[in-house]
Amino acid sequence: GAGVSQSPSNKVTEKGKDVELRCDPISGHTALYWYRQSLGQGLEFLIYFQGNSAPDKSGLPSDRFSAERTGGSVSTLTIQRTQQEDSAVYLCASSLRGGKETQYFGPGTRLLVL
Amino acid sequence: AQRVTQPEKLLSVFKGAPVELKCNYSYSGSPELFWYVQYSRQRLQLLLRHISRESIKGFTADLNKGETSFHLKKPFAQEEDSAMYYCALRSNNNDMRFGAGTRLTVKP
Numbered sequence: 001g002a003g004v005s006q007s008p009s010n011k012v013t014e015k016g017k018d019v020e021l022r023c024d025p026i027s028g029h030t031a032l033y034w035y036r037q038s039l040g041q042g043l044e045f046l047i048y049f050q051g052n053s054a055p056d057k058s059g060l061p062s063d064r065f066s067a068e069r070t071g072g073s074v075s076t077l078t079i080q081r082t083q084q085e086d087s088a089v090y091l092c093a094s095s096l097r098g099g100k101e102t103q104y105f106g107p108g109t110r111l112l113v114l
Numbered sequence: 115a116q117r118v119t120q121p122e123k124l125l126s127v128f129k130g131a132p133v134e135l136k137c138n139y140s141y142s143g144s145p146e147l148f149w150y151v152q153y154s155r156q157r158l159q160l161l162l163r164h165i166s167r168e169s170i171k172g173f174t175a176d177l178n179k180g181e182t183s184f185h186l187k188k189p190f191a192q193e194e195d196s197a198m199y200y201c202a203l204r205s206n207n208n209d210m211r212f213g214a215g216t217r218l219t220v221k222p
Contacts, residue, residue, distance in 0.1 A: 003157075031208075033210065035212070041214060042120070042200065042212055042213055042214030042215045043158075043200055043202075043212035043213075043215070044212075045209065045210060045211055045212070048208070048209065048210075050208070056207075056208075056209065058209070091158065093158075102160050102163075103160070103210070104159075105157045105158040105159065106157065107157055108157075
């Protein structure tokens with residue numbers, strides 16, 4: 001079956017514009033994670049969805065960042081009024097039930113804010 | 115809050131030499147530790163986890179609670195081991211935290 005998919009694969013935007021990044025998890029996976037991978041910064045946790053529970057938003061860097069997960073499947077990460085420091089690769093991962101389950105990563109969306 | 119530290123951003127060894135990628139963590143609870151790897155132009159993927167006590171591609175990692183470390187080791191590095199390696203910690207409430215990563219280069 002298909003793995004985690006993300007779109008777009010690359011996004012170039014101008015400072016101040018809003019962007020939406022999409023993640024399609026593996027079918028049946030109830031847990032979904034967003035991370036940011038910046039040069040020299042490693043992987044930064046952003047947000048975690050588990051089933052119908054309230055998401056863990058503790059990693060979101062500012063109120064310009066938000067994420068939704070509709071119907072327990074597809075997730076959208078929205079960055080409002082983008083800044084140059086938002087430039088990074090945004091990774092999505094899913095796992096069967098969260099907890100002890102292995103996370104499977106998508107290919108990422110490379111965002112460049114000019 | 116949990117924290118994962120990988121002190122080396124870059125590590126270079128010759129083929130056949132032993133390699134050790136360091137990982138230290140801080141967490142007040144009982145941690146679950148992982149190593150993830152990202153080969154060139156591939157997705158990030160799980161390499162191994164401490165609870166499995168397994169050896170994957172010749173790599174092993176032992177959780178040392180006294181030293182709060184989870185170093186990744188391989189006795190004889192291969193060129194195909196060249197990749198970015200991330201140490202990660204999962205807390206009791208399922209939060210995952212990754213280290214900054216170590217880029218390993220194995221030279222011929």
